[in-house]
Amino acid sequence: MKPGSRLRPGQGAEGRVTVPSASARPPIEDIDGQPNYDDAELEASGYHREMPRQFSTFSLLALSYAVICTWNGFASAIGNGIKQGSSSGSIFMLFPAALFIGIISLGMAELTSAFPVAGGQYYWAFILSPPKWGPFISYSTAVISVLGIWLGGASTCNSISGMVLSIVQFMNPDYIIDPWHKYLVYVAIMVLGATINIVGARKLPALTGFIFVFSMATLVVTTITMLLCSYPNYNSARWVFTDNTISSGWESHSLAWVLCFVNNLYGFLGTDAGVHMTEEIPNSTVTAPKVIVGILAIPSTRECANRTQIYPVIIGLATVFPFACTCMFVIKDIDEILNAPSGLPLIQLYYQATGSRVITVLLMVAFAICFFACVVAIITGSSRALWSAARDECFPRSDLWKQISPRFGMPLNAVIIQAAFSIVYGLVFVGSETAFELMVSASIIFLVGSYVIPQAILLFVDRDELLPERPFSLGRFGYAVNFISTIWTVLLVVACCLPTEYPITPYNMNYNRSVTISAQEEAKAVNNSWWSLIADDLQHCGIGVVLLDLVRVGFFEKGCLPWAKHRQSYARVNETKAFARVYSRCAHPVA
Template sequence: MSSQEEADDRELEAQGYIPVMPRRFSLWSLLSLGFTLTATWNAVGITIGSSLAESSSSGVLWTLVIAALMNLTVALGMAELASAYPSSGAQYYWSYKVASPEWASFASYVSSCVSICGWWLGLASVCNFVAAVVLAIYQLYVPEYRIHPWHQWLCYVAILCLAALLNVLGMSLIPALNECLLYFSLSTLAVTTVAILANAYPNYQSNTRIFTDTENMNRSYNKSILFILCLLNSTYGFMGFDAGAHMAEEIPSPSINVPKIIVRFVSFPHTTVLSRLIAEAALPFSISCMYVIIDVERILNPPSGLSLLEIYHQATGSRLITSLLLAAFAICLFGCAVANITGSSRQIWASSRDNCHPMSTWLAVIHARHQMPANATCVTVILTAIYGLIFVGSTTAFASMVSANIVFMMVSYVIPQGIAAYRGRSNVLPARNFDLGKFGLPINVISCIWVGFLAVVACVPTVRPVSLSNMNWVSAVILFITAYTLLAWHFWQRHSFKGPKRRQQVEEQGLVQASGHLAEKERKAD
């Protein structure tokens, strides 16, 4: 064991935890996992149809820029907390440390529940889209085939299980796999951009139409409201940038390296920045797609159900090229699903080792051979598969409920930031490598305002008049999960969960030892 690893283990033990997993990730492999998980350019492909309907081509592009800047603000606040309190519990642990003693356990519990729900909803959306791509490619070659919801659910479960198996059986390969997926994703982006632009030449949309057109196909609201709704779609592409924080116990020097992963710094703490790969990858892809669209109506109402398939096919005119590009796109998204399970399993495991959830003793077990939280992974797969059954009953309800992923993830990002800002940052944050200094308070406040704004927008019906078939179910999902979380806390968890117990025990032990030393000194002085 290197001296750095020994120092990292001592730091973890000082928090009250025993090192149980190897520090298998390097800075680059964890950066690759973060890029693979966030997958912004892929998220643009998922939401491009609804974004076009709401705010046309200019709205797709400009809301992406706004979302990138605002989510960078949120990420800066998270990076500072990760530097102050490097722990795989991340939001769960940060909330406990910055909250007042009487509210610390509750804040920690809520942060964990909200974050886990966000992870699972995000995983459901990714696996469902991959399943849709697989079936759409098959339908492209077998036109008489009709996609039924239960077909898509079976494919969805198969993809979910495969991603989980890679996490369990191939955990030692996950760092290298994510590096390969990073290169594959950037290569796919480059090839896709060149392919659709080259095949569509010279039938491009005009620059004026792409960057200034504000025509919308959704007549439910005025253009300003629709632009705001489009912001929500763009924000979807930035979910999961907390993944690095949940791997804090599997990377050397986490108080230095985890903030680098969250905000993409290269020579932290200096100002040389690895450009926000996510935003840079998404913007050229979005612009390329806008240039090659011929029939907007067909993009908005695609026979296959996938707007991206129609864009590729309109640009290339080739069934083969379209299917190859879609297959590569699906592989990138599958990598996102694998990374999602990697991060979410650590979140569940980290909070369960402090008895935060039902069956915590079982969920906190680390597999002896594979050295990863296998039980937490199994729970993730089972509950996400059951949740996917909603799609069989109502595709609209499933799509709306998945949108709640944005709300839950973003809320978990700002709970500790809001508490720190309210209680006084200098009172709750220790010395840290990444310190926002005088900019910290405004960044924390702006982050909270931004997320509150998104939470309201997410609940707005996207189509009016509202009916059972087109209802936005996000508000119902938020209400249900909030009610469950509060009731579970009141009736069960508050009696068994008192926060990171091991940390408390270490502090109490330290106080006892300090008192003993003080008494010994006083005795000798007498």
């Protein structure tokens, strides 16, 4: 074994893997008299716990919802939805968007239950891929995952900065928004979000819970206010649910609804937030999937927050649907909204509904606060994703990004590098807002792509052989979920590259394909030399899948998982296939 290569649980001094006996399980320490199974599973996965498990099921749900913030995402892009598919397209394409992300999230939830580590997608890609391709696929997944989250965070900051200045212009029509004004607000928002993540790291669970309640209250107040102020001058239900007037220039209604689907998808992205926080929650093999998919039947007799958590995508759909319908009922003049003087359709919609500048400003301020919570949550999740990848030396100067601040108990440097990237990247829209938005829209492709890569790999392997015992399993539906997720993602990539307006001009042309490929090539060029240095080291990473099985056998013996008595766990651990599988991925001849 080469000097400097890392040993993981399950590897001997020479880098060879041995199958331990049941008595050789990782040590399980007691915390408040309860067995610390979470740390034992983390040890079996190849890592040591470095951050406190301070999030409960509710606070993790609140964090995930803050990232998704579906009704905020829909409202911020409502102008595009109305232009592409009018009222009916904007409303009804919410359902396929939710279904799309929901099915993908089912696959992620199963993988999270099997391997509850903060690395998520890149970690799964490594242990599921063939030994020859595992390191490169894992490394590529880590790059597009982190890049996608960073671009998504930049997009949200850009939207909020536009809202702030639009409010100012709404109150003072003589004010002219200059790009550098917007950039300064953009920087302030990013710095504030990073500061909250650093200074308030130990208060994040309470903060996310408060924001969840505040967001729900804002939604209810906004909806009721618009309905009361517009009474009785509502649009007809027939118009709201059947009008399909296209204002984008396209004549094909099918194409228009596809564009509406892509537009609405923006409000459902971010279900991987719970994945990256798995090392900061108790009972992670159960709690994380429960937050991601809300399956109440996931067996759990260990201490866990309540069993009635609701799936964030369902919360998103349940909140955005009535809000979307309300918006369409109170619209007075579509052309005025699409050509809003402030450049923000939502503020014009609020004004048409309420008829009061003061009420409009108050609603917009509350909306901006909810959207700012999304920035804070994105920074939280992305810093964990970068930190986890840095533990495996995936990026240049990983020695900096993998450090945990003893004072704040969080990856301080990972937060700082994301803020620095976003601040520098924000200079793009000072020169060209279109160029900035094109790069940011590529984040959808990057994020969804990282969600699906591990699931696509599962289509070509034996799921029962590769996945260890897990509380949440898709069972016989696993292949179907993974197949649908993969096919839909391929179609999504095509849809994201369609021009949004007609006739097509150099100004409105969709350059997503070129931008995505360029971003990938740039990332590859920057990291190419680094990959040559870490490729061999990644080959030495010993993932203790057998140890994971053994740890979970311990749960079964204690009766913690009711359905365990129906599984021959010990037989599985001692199977020749299991040994060969782990050996092929972890063992390496002495160099």
